[in-house]
Amino acid sequence: MSISVKTFPRLADAAGALSQERGARFLAGGTLVMRSVNEADPSIETIVRSTDPALTHIGLSSGRVELGAGVTMAAILAERELSYLHPVARIIGGPAVREAATVGGNLFAPPPYGDFAAALLALDATVTLAGGFGQRELPLDELLNRRERGQTLVASVAFRRPADGTFRFVKVTRVHPKGAAILSISAQLPLSNGRVSGARIAYGAMGPAPLRAKAAERALEGRTLDAAGIAPALAVAHDGTSPTDNAIGSAWWRREILPIHLRRLLLGEQNVRHS
Amino acid sequence: MLEFRKDIFADERDDNLHEIGQPTQRQDMLGHVTGTSPYYDDHRFSNLLHLKILRSPHAHARIRSIDDSAAARAPGVKRIIRAADVPVNLNTLLSLIQFGKDDEPSLASDVVRYKGEPILGIVATSERAALEAMALVRISYDQLPAVFDVEEALKPGAPSVNSTYPKNTFEYYNKYDHQKLRYGDVEAGFAQADVVFEERYQMSPIEHAPTETNGSIAVPDTNGRFIVYTSTQALFFSLDTSAKINAVPSNQLHFIGGTVGGGFGGKVDTLTEPLSILAARLTGAPVRYRLSRHEEMQFGSPRGGERIYIKDGIMRDGRIIARKVRAYFDSGAYTRLSSYAVVKCAAHIPGPYTIPNVSADVYCVFTNRTPATAMRGFGVTALDFALECQMDKGAVAIGMDPLEYRILNAYRDGDMKAHRREAKNCALIECAQVAAEKANWPLREEFRRMSSLKGGGAVRGGGTVDRTRAPAPAVPARAPASMPQRISYERPTPAAPPPYTAPPAPPPRSAPPPPAAPAGSTHGAPRFSSVFGTRRR
Amino acid sequence: MKTPIQFRLNGEEVATFVEGGTNLLDALRETVGDLSVKGGCWQGTCGTCTVLVDGSPRLSCLTLAETCAGRSIETTAGLRRGPDLHPLQTAFMERFAAQCGYCTPGMLMAAKALLDKNPNPTRENVVDAIGGNICRCTGYEPIINAVLDAARSDSRRRA
Numbered sequence: 001m002s003i004s005v006k007t008f009p010r011l012a013d014a015a016g017a018l019s020q021e022r023g024a025r026f027l028a029g030g031t032l033v034m035r036s037v038n039e040a041d042p043s044i045e046t047i048v049r050s051t052d053p054a055l056t057h058i059g060l061s062s063g064r065v066e067l068g069a070g071v072t073m074a075a076i077l078a079e080r081e082l083s084y085l086h087p088v089a090r091i092i093g094g095p096a097v098r099e100a101a102t103v104g105g106n107l108f109a110p111p112p113y114g115d116f117a118a119a120l121l122a123l124d125a126t127v128t129l130a131g132g133f134g135q136r137e138l139p140l141d142e143l144l145n146r147r148e149r150g151q152t153l154v155a156s157v158a159f160r161r162p163a164d165g166t167f168r169f170v171k172v173t174r175v176h177p178k179g180a181a182i183l184s185i186s187a188q189l190p191l192s193n194g195r196v197s198g199a200r201i202a203y204g205a206m207g208p209a210p211l212r213a214k215a216a217e218r219a220l221e222g223r224t225l226d227a228a229g230i231a232p233a234l235a236v237a238h239d240g241t242s243p244t245d246n247a248i249g250s251a252w253w254r255r256e257i258l259p260i261h262l263r264r265l266l267l268g269e270q271n272v273r274h275s
Numbered sequence: 276m277l278e279f280r281k282d283i284f285a286d287e288r289d290d291n292l293h294e295i296g297q298p299t300q301r302q303d304m305l306g307h308v309t310g311t312s313p314y315y316d317d318h319r320f321s322n323l324l325h326l327k328i329l330r331s332p333h334a335h336a337r338i339r340s341i342d343d344s345a346a347a348r349a350p351g352v353k354r355i356i357r358a359a360d361v362p363v364n365l366n367t368l369l370s371l372i373q374f375g376k377d378d379e380p381s382l383a384s385d386v387v388r389y390k391g392e393p394i395l396g397i398v399a400t401s402e403r404a405a406l407e408a409m410a411l412v413r414i415s416y417d418q419l420p421a422v423f424d425v426e427e428a429l430k431p432g433a434p435s436v437n438s439t440y441p442k443n444t445f446e447y448y449n450k451y452d453h454q455k456l457r458y459g460d461v462e463a464g465f466a467q468a469d470v471v472f473e474e475r476y477q478m479s480p481i482e483h484a485p486t487e488t489n490g491s492i493a494v495p496d497t498n499g500r501f502i503v504y505t506s507t508q509a510l511f512f513s514l515d516t517s518a519k520i521n522a523v524p525s526n527q528l529h530f531i532g533g534t535v536g537g538g539f540g541g542k543v544d545t546l547t548e549p550l551s552i553l554a555a556r557l558t559g560a561p562v563r564y565r566l567s568r569h570e571e572m573q574f575g576s577p578r579g580g581e582r583i584y585i586k587d588g589i590m591r592d593g594r595i596i597a598r599k600v601r602a603y604f605d606s607g608a609y610t611r612l613s614s615y616a617v618v619k620c621a622a623h624i625p626g627p628y629t630i631p632n633v634s635a636d637v638y639c640v641f642t643n644r645t646p647a648t649a650m651r652g653f654g655v656t657a658l659d660f661a662l663e664c665q666m667d668k669g670a671v672a673i674g675m676d677p678l679e680y681r682i683l684n685a686y687r688d689g690d691m692k693a694h695r696r697e698a699k700n701c702a703l704i705e706c707a708q709v710a711a712e713k714a715n716w717p718l719r720e721e722f723r724r725m726s727s728l729k730g731g732g733a734v735r736g737g738g739t740v741d742r743t744r745a746p747a748p749a750v751p752a753r754a755p756a757s758m759p760q761r762i763s764y765e766r767p768t769p770a771a772p773p774p775y776t777a778p779p780a781p782p783p784r785s786a787p788p789p790p791a792a793p794a795g796s797t798h799g800a801p802r803f804s805s806v807f808g809t810r811r812r
Numbered sequence: 813m814k815t816p817i818q819f820r821l822n823g824e825e826v827a828t829f830v831e832g833g834t835n836l837l838d839a840l841r842e843t844v845g846d847l848s849v850k851g852g853c854w855q856g857t858c859g860t861c862t863v864l865v866d867g868s869p870r871l872s873c874l875t876l877a878e879t880c881a882g883r884s885i886e887t888t889a890g891l892r893r894g895p896d897l898h899p900l901q902t903a904f905m906e907r908f909a910a911q912c913g914y915c916t917p918g919m920l921m922a923a924k925a926l927l928d929k930n931p932n933p934t935r936e937n938v939v940d941a942i943g944g945n946i947c948r949c950t951g952y953e954p955i956i957n958a959v960l961d962a963a964r965s966d967s968r969r970r971a
Contacts, residue, residue: 094944
């Protein structure tokens with residue numbers, strides 16, 4: 001059976017087609033969908049695309065960042081104002097993958113992928129969904145926990161620009177410079193008088209979707225970022241995680257190394273490339 | 276930069292090298308950089324059909340029923356290929372040289388023995404059409420107990436993996452369930468030794484993962500023959516195997532090898548040609564059978580995992596007096612080339628060291644894993660890893676520098692090897708000395724003066740231990756059974772090393788009679804005689 | 813259901829029809845006949861199929877062919893200018909940067925994408941540029957050296 005491809009200039013019409021057409025799948029960069037098409041995934045009968053310029057729009061207003069769901073990792077890397085996200089975008093696949101991989105697509109990438117989604121979680125991002133009914137905004141956390149496939153079309157994500165130096169990221173891989181994650185940790189660590197105030201920590205590849213390390217966040221509140229200060233957070237580093245075995249690493253190994261990399265990240269230690 | 280140490284063995288060399296040491300351009304390099312090197316798939320046919328294989332999802336199961344009727348009617352499908360369609364549906368690669376029994380079907384019919392085993396072929400106008408038809412096939416299985424560990428597979432009551440070899444070991448000469456090497460008396464050696472320890476080494480299976488996957492295109496030719504474009508590393512091997520499985524004379528097949536897009540041993544098993552040819556015969560059209568990356572990993576052979584136990588007995592002066600090796604090759608569900616790997620392993624024991632008492636038992640074991648085959652020195656590379664780790668551990672155990680330990684025990688010219696051949700053209704000592712020099716690794720003067728040319732040569736047979744030595748002073752307790760994994764290269768305080776002397780000659784024994792010439796020898800068999808045990812005189 | 817597409821391939825206009833869902837790798841090899849593009853995994857993990865689309869490196873196995881309508885595609889077949897090799901091709905030969913040769917077309921295009929944008933790359937730039945391409949034969953060092961050589965020779969020619 002052959003696949004039909006439908007391209008819509010307006011995102012709302014693409015959303016409509018997604019819910020109406022049988023076996024419809026939205027194609028952004030193709031890093032996930034085209035692999036399934038190549039493998040003759042029977043659930044894909046119609047590829048839905050959109051050329052809506054809103055998809056590739058990067059909006060930078062005072063303190064607020066809005067990224068169209070079709071913004072690629074390469075486009076993030078080309079935007080100087082998003083330099084804090086460059087360590088994340090840079091280690092998503094190789095250069096060719098980064099030209100195709102999108103912000104929206106990363107939200108639906110199964111573990112061990114989805115590190116950009118984890119970074120957005122740590123930035124407290126909201127997503128705007130496109131639908132025939134109009135646009136709807138919800139926290140990214142909620143979308144990731146729901147994760148209904150195929151019928152959810154993300155139009156954009158938005159977050160408040162983090163204060164300089166407060167966003168940290170590490171991705172632990174076997175292969176360098178690129179490789180799928182054994183795990184990744186994104187953290188927003190705002191300080192008030194030298195003490196953590198409102199931390200956000202998100203893990204990649206430590207569960208079925210990127211997740212917030214809420215127990216660790218709470219344990220960091222009001223603490224200093226030194227060995228003694230972060231100890232309570234390290235003690236609850238695993239809370240909420242449910243890693244699984246895959247070809248990249250075992251659940252056991254992920255659990256073993258998580259607190260080590262979290263400690264290094266919280267203490268600001270550099271050169272933490274290797275597993 | 277390449278450096279030639281022509282001072283070493285200078286009088287043995289006719290020193291007029293024209294090619295070695297000079298950079299020479301590959302004859303296909305221009306093709307590589309222009310994208311014109313012809314790989315098997317770089318041929319286009321307007322009516323090309325695609326063969327995809329339905330594979331077992333289970334490690335071990337009986338096939339109860341197959342219903343492919345819906346698949347046969349699916350759009351684009353030209354032909355379903357079933358086990359009964361394969362003219363000769365049982366083969367082993369080395370049957371071409373009369374080694375081993377046919378044990379592997381091209382398409383499984385009653386039992387599947389590893390995850391990924393081929394069951395059914397679907398030939399269609401596109402890969403997509405073949406894959407969509409494959410999803411319509413209904414197969415019911417009765418799962419069977421499976422075994423994945425080489426030693427478990429040899430225990431009584433283990434699931435029988437391969438019906439040709441029901442005890443889960445390959446049979447050598449239709450009689451022996453392993454390869455055996457005996458020289459001297461290891462038990463006497465261990466009794467005499469000052470330090471005895473045994474270690475276990477375990478290798479993982481390794482996948483070649485060539486950038487180009489295995490594949491072939493079989494094309495009906497104008498005169499009733501078939502042209503086959505193939506990724507194989509072993510062109511005539513694949514041609515003859517395909518001829519046997521298709522029951523056609525080999526002159527019906529015209530094999531054209533492509534530039535191999537990475538082989539490393541992973542393209543010697545003739546994985547795709549027999550069925551692509553059969554599909555071309557059954558449809559009258561060109562057929563491509565190309566492994567996906569997932570199939571290359573799951574179905575394409577790995578180098579099998581090997582488990583090797585090595586027990587060494589060492590005298591306090593550093594001489595290894597006894598070495599006992601027990602090795603198990605995980606051949607997976609079928610033989611492929613693992614039987615040969617085991618022979619190579621047995622031939623390589625005990626490594627390049629003169630040891631008067633050697634015992635080895637090497638098994639080719641069947642388990643419910645992907646059948647294993649050749650990869651980059653298979654049979655030898657993993658064994659060398661184990662032997663050299665053992666040498667390092669032995670050096671620590673005896674308190675000796677690891678390089679000096681090797682130099683002390685290395686073959687010299689004229690030493691008798693455990694296989695009862697005289698060591699010739701030995702050079703391990705000189706290599707170790709040059710390596711030490713390059714690495715600024717200090718060697719004591721006595722070891723820098725040792726030479727492959729000196730000190731070897733006493734004929735040994737059934738030798739035990741040097742009884743002319745004075746009894747050793749009170750020895751320390753034997754080394755613990757399990758050595759720490761990490762070797763520390765701190766230099767122990769050295770005792771003076773002994774001069775190297777080969778043990779004394781044994782009493783003379785009459786030479787064994789030469790073996791009878793092998794029966795029914797055909798072309799190809801004599802070339803492998805030295806490997807498989809017959810002798811050229 | 814066949815879709816017509818038209819694009820520029822190595823500077824020449826090409827027009828063809830593709831089945832819905834066809835990836836660019838298959839379109840180039842099977843329909844257009846450019847066999848210099850190779851497929852290694854069809855999953856986007858090996859980089860062998862790398863081509864340039866409007867100057868950017870793309871994995872052709874993951875690119876929907878019809879999204880390339882109107883675009884400019886470059887493959888290894890278009891690297892040389894008549895009989896003259898591209899500096900990258902010469903450098904790969906001189907540095908023995910290929911053995912089986914199967915990853916070479918993808919490596920060349922990934923390297924070209926780098927040099928076209930950054931004619932003076934550091935070693936780290938080169939490593940990153942080929943970071944999405946797997947080679948099972950050379951161990952990468954000859955390839956990295958070849959790309960650096962090509963950059964140097966290119967700048968000498970332009971100087």
